[in-house]
Amino acid sequence: MTSAPSPRAASPAGESPAPAAGPADPVDSLILHATDNGVSWLTLNRPDAMNALTWDQRERLIGRLADASADPDVRAVVITATGKGFCAGADLRGSPPAGGADGGDRVPGDVARMIRNGAQRFIAAVLDCEKPVIAAVNGTAAGIGAHLAFACDLVLAAESARFIEVFARRGLVPDGGGAYLLPRLIGPQRAKELMFFGDAVPAAEAARLGLVNRVVPDGELAKTAREWAERLAAGPTRALALTKALVNASLDTDRGTAFAAEATAQEITMTTADAQEGVASFVERRPPTYRGR
Template sequence: MSSIVLKIENNIGFITLNRPEVFNSFNREMALEMQAALDECQSDDTVRAIVITGSGKAFCAGQDLKEVTTPELMPGFRKILEEHYNPIIQRIRTIEKPVVGAVNGVAAGAGANIALACDIVVASENAAFIQAFSKIGLVPDSAGTFFLPRLVGFQKAMALMMLGDKVTSAEALQMGMIYKTFPLESFEEEVSKLAVTLANMPTKALGLTKRLLNESMTNNLQQQLALESELQIQSAKSYDYNEGVTAFVEKRQPVFKGK
């Protein structure tokens, strides 16, 4: 059974972490399959939105500790970070299509930080986020130290990472860590509705918006203004811009093609 399931339908790439017996924790096979699934979603022009979620009760428990404590399996932390997690984070951030992190259950360690690297994060009401690294004497990785302070503030991020507190989805919503929560019984339906909405939007403009926000992390004001001008000119040349303006003038709903 594959440790990653990719299903493409309705212009959406649904990527499901599929090791429920170990709460979808990552080993090397799963990490490489995840990268391959993201690559396929990037290269497939029919995919206009991506959803990452977990099977079973958990979203992702982070690293499978069996892999790092069994000598014959042990790849070493440098290899795990440079070949497993870092490429996953880089793909999520550089794919110019919206990526939804659909956190169906507990997201801990690298699992939490993979979720927080997504463009839009939603969670079921029974989900939770845990920066579990300090509990076993490690430091946060998978870009957690980059994204979490920007989402919740420096002081809150420091406390969550040092103390390893369990953050409920309601608390995560309140502190601005995530976008929305949904009841467990309607979670899959609500995620699908959100993904369909994104998949029917002007994909090129959404991708350029993502690029702008990525660059805003390090640009100064002048650099950001210049990049906004450049990318606005690009988006104004798109089919979807012409369709959007035409639909507005004709007082109808636009039919975007993601071009």
């Protein structure tokens, strides 16, 4: 088996390196993709633009995350970047027009529709992916780049990484689920502080607030991401998927609904081969070997 990709430097647009495969079209050179040891590595690759996310990159990432959900050979996902930043936000140049289908004047509803079909759909693809998703943040993550990281199940940050809620600086409200994600991660008061002022939050402070799971030296980011991803890839994939779904839904439901969902998820999990292996390994006092089924 080939070893997991070793990331290059990242840029402030939420990108960090992953294994490269031969590009089949231009977008393939902007979103590098490789699968290794059950891990799908997705690497933003526009270092000269600090990995600002274009429309076609976003659509490719949405497709790759859907593919990961459906592929039994993929059991974890890492999103990272090349250059000096993770993701500097959205690059609107080259995006489809926000106006009518004919590119005419914008009318009420056009922007809301663009946000629903664009930034919100993108963040939902991360939250809804049926495999655990790790963000390996190698540099600045700003705007939608920060929300991309926060939507992931686990966040690793290089010491040089920083997170910026840039929207108020531009006279805008947060999009891409920011006002949904941040209060759930750090509470409403802290979330408003970050969003009102738009100050850069260094990696160590982000970890203290609860936005990041672990901060590592820049040179150890790829290694740590590989270790975490391969641990997840060796785990009981369906149980992890259902656990992710339960946790993500927990803050939006009452106790009765949450308990009912938990019971249903356990019912489903108990029918998997991995659950049977988990019980058998316990009885036989040996490490389990999970197959993701």
